[in-house]
Amino acid sequence: MEKRGFGNTRVAVPVLGQGTWQMEADDRASALRALRAGLDVGMTHVDTAELYGHGQVEEAIVAEAISGRRDEVFLVSKVMPSNATYAGTLAACERSLKRLRTDWLDCYLLHWPGSHPLEETVRAFEKLVADGKIRAWGVSNFDVEDLEEALALAGPGRIACNQVLYHLEERAIEHAVLPWCEANGVAVVGYSPFGNGSFPRPDSRGGKVLGAIARAHGVTPYQVALRFLVRRPSLFAIPKASREAHVRDNAAAASLVLTAEELALLDRAFPLDAEPSSLPVI
Numbered sequence: 713m714e715k716r717g718f719g720n721t722r723v724a725v726p727v728l729g730q731g732t733w734q735m736e737a738d739d740r741a742s743a744l745r746a747l748r749a750g751l752d753v754g755m756t757h758v759d760t761a762e763l764y765g766h767g768q769v770e771e772a773i774v775a776e777a778i779s780g781r782r783d784e785v786f787l788v789s790k791v792m793p794s795n796a797t798y799a800g801t802l803a804a805c806e807r808s809l810k811r812l813r814t815d816w817l818d819c820y821l822l823h824w825p826g827s828h829p830l831e832e833t834v835r836a837f838e839k840l841v842a843d844g845k846i847r848a849w850g851v852s853n854f855d856v857e858d859l860e861e862a863l864a865l866a867g868p869g870r871i872a873c874n875q876v877l878y879h880l881e882e883r884a885i886e887h888a889v890l891p892w893c894e895a896n897g898v899a900v901v902g903y904s905p906f907g908n909g910s911f912p913r914p915d916s917r918g919g920k921v922l923g924a925i926a927r928a929h930g931v932t933p934y935q936v937a938l939r940f941l942v943r944r945p946s947l948f949a950i951p952k953a954s955r956e957a958h959v960r961d962n963a964a965a966a967s968l969v970l971t972a973e974e975l976a977l978l979d980r981a982f983p984l985d986a987e988p989s990s991l992p993v994i
């Protein structure tokens with residue numbers, strides 16, 4: 713699996729990772745098999761959050777999937793904005809570490825901008841780094857204004873990533889967030905790469921283009937989509953899959969090579985909409 717430097721951290725992280733949102737509703741044995749198969753094929757970036765299943769995904773699924781293999785995993789979790797005071801962030805991290813049965817997180821994110829002062833969250837993140845509880849921190853669903861605030865508080869080189877909504881039919885980050893992150897060494901982790909299950913229909917205009925490119929390479933439209941979404945060195949994607957076959961399909965997308973012409977065809981088939989007034993979230 714291809715790896716890339718994760719923003720300013722320079723830690724080599726696989727371009728394709730594994731999401732875990734809503735996994736508490738899936739068949740647990742299947743989800744565990746899928747996550748472990750993903751680790752086997754190098755999808756070692758595992759994304760979770762205290763929010764997911766109210767802690768159940770961390771505790772009953774991710775902890776189990778990574779058990780005995782912690783050193784292989786680039787483990788990411790997130791604090792909810794409602795917990796993101798200074799003391800609340802420290803406490804939330806401790807709870808996540810306990811549920812995940814680990815001593816450290818590779819990256820800890822603020823799930824979305826909230827009402828507690830960002831200064832407190834950033835201070836708590838830096839304390840967690842100093843204490844060895846997290847190796848790096850980042851943000852999620854941050855628009856340029858929020859990123860500027862975080863940068864002013866933390867200084868350059870501290871924000872590891874911004875995790876944002878990014879799929880073929882939602883490319884809003886390309887207007888301003890992606891260029892800002894690239895200029896500031898912040899990795900861009902695209903979430904919901906398959907639109908949270910709402911993938912372009914095969915008979916739609918875009919779906920036909922996807923299908924034709926997929927057929928030409930003997931791969932699936934999902935693989936073509938993933939490859940498009942990580943076409944720039946700053947980009948990572950974290951598809952969620954509870955079925956082993958889906959995980960294997962997704963992992964193989966990392967070795968797919970699309971031509972410049974195919975990328976241009978996809979770019980036209982799923983055009984960038986006008987810049988929205990605020991960053992879309994799921």
Ligand code: NAP
Nearest residue numbers: 731732733903904905906907908909951952953954955958
């Ligand atoms: P997604 O990855 O866009 O789509 C997941 C759906 O696609 C599932 O139904 C899955 O099926 C299916 N799927 C996966 N691989 C497939 C394949 N190769 N072929 C056909 N279908 C396939 O959904 P998501 O969960 O919204 O996003 C991914 C991750 O991003 C989340 O799990 C979470 O970790 C993160 N996220 C973060 C935020 C945030 O605010 N920071 C928000 C949303 C999501 P099966 O499960 O049945 O295999």
